[in-house]
Amino acid sequence: IGICCITNKVKKHDAVAFSHAGEDFTTVESLQYDLATLQSATNNFSNENKLGEGGFGGVYKGRLSDGLEIAVKRLSQSSGQGVQEFKNEVVVVAMLQHRNLVRLLGFCLAGEEKLLVYEYVPNKSxxxxxxxxxxxxxxxxxxxxxxxxxxxxxxxxxxxxxxxxxxxxxxxxxxxxxxxxxxxxxxxxxxxxxxxxxxxx
Incomplete structure (x- = not known):
């Protein structure tokens, strides 16, 4: 199982193609954030910004430079969620549009880091x-x-x-x-x- 990122630069408006067994799984465009942007938004994933800890890693509150509040799910390397699960979440949630589903704003793949960027929902779970x-x-x-x-x-x-x-x-x-x-x-x-x-x- 592999991930192939087709990018000119690592920034939000690049296109990312996911491959499965050598074939295109799907393509997600205009969703990629660079790591530095998310580090800045979450104060480098500080404990003060941490909203909670799930089975696959921590979730952090962030604020982008335009003032938009976000929730960043940082997948733990030891969480058990690998490329396939990450790919599932990006592809599935990006296709879904419903008022009762959390909205995916983007994602980041940088080295060992796998991050999902969601709308911020203030009243927790x-x-x-x-x-x-x-x-x-x-x-x-x-x-x-x-x-x-x-x-x-x-x-x-x-x-x-x-x-x-x-x-x-x-x-x-x-x-x-x-x-x-x-x-x-x-x-x-x-x-x-x-x-x-x-x-x-």
């Missing part, structure tokens, strides 16, 4: 509220219903309405992010599987 006795009271039944419906709509889009049929395979409270209005956004597609539109198994 659903488990942050569910498993804390004090924060749980903020989830009244109206908000809970809103979250349930939003997650269901996101999953329906993945299974039925997107250009490809996508099975998430890792849906859990920590992978449901909440925006400023407590709208849910499904995240973390590293374990996802893609099926053809007419494929059922």
């Amino acid at each position: 659903l488990d942050y509220f569910l498993f804390d006795s004090e924060k749980r009271v903020k989830l009244d039944w109206a908000k809970r219903y809103k979250i349930i419906v939003g997650v269901a709509r996101g999953m329906l889009y993945l299974h039925q309405d997107s250009r490809l049929r996508i099975i998430h395979r890792d849906l859990k409270a920590s992978n449901v992010l909440l925006d400023a209005d407590m709208n849910p956004k499904i995240s973390d597609f590293g374990m996802a599987r893609i099926f053809g539109v007419d494929q059922t198994q």
Whole structure:
């Protein structure tokens, strides 16, 4: 399994072609960030900017030079997420457009570094509220219903309405992010599987 980057310069507007077994897997354009930009945005991935730690690595809050707030997922070299999982997440999320799915803004491949750049979602994840006795009271039944419906709509889009049929395979409270209005956004597609539109198994 390999990754081939077709670039003139390593910057955001380059085109990147992913290859699998010698054949083009897909092409993602205008998504690549250079490492220096993300280091600057996250204060060199400082602990003060760290939002959390997932199974595949840490997530850091950042701010780009234009003021845009971002979340940067820095994949750990020992995380177990290799090229294939990274490729899955970039390709899958880049194709998806739905209000209940977290939006991928870009990525970075630089040496051993594999980084994913997402929209910043301020209210953390659903488990942050569910498993804390004090924060749980903020989830009244109206908000809970809103979250349930939003997650269901996101999953329906993945299974039925997107250009490809996508099975998430890792849906859990920590992978449901909440925006400023407590709208849910499904995240973390590293374990996802893609099926053809007419494929059922």
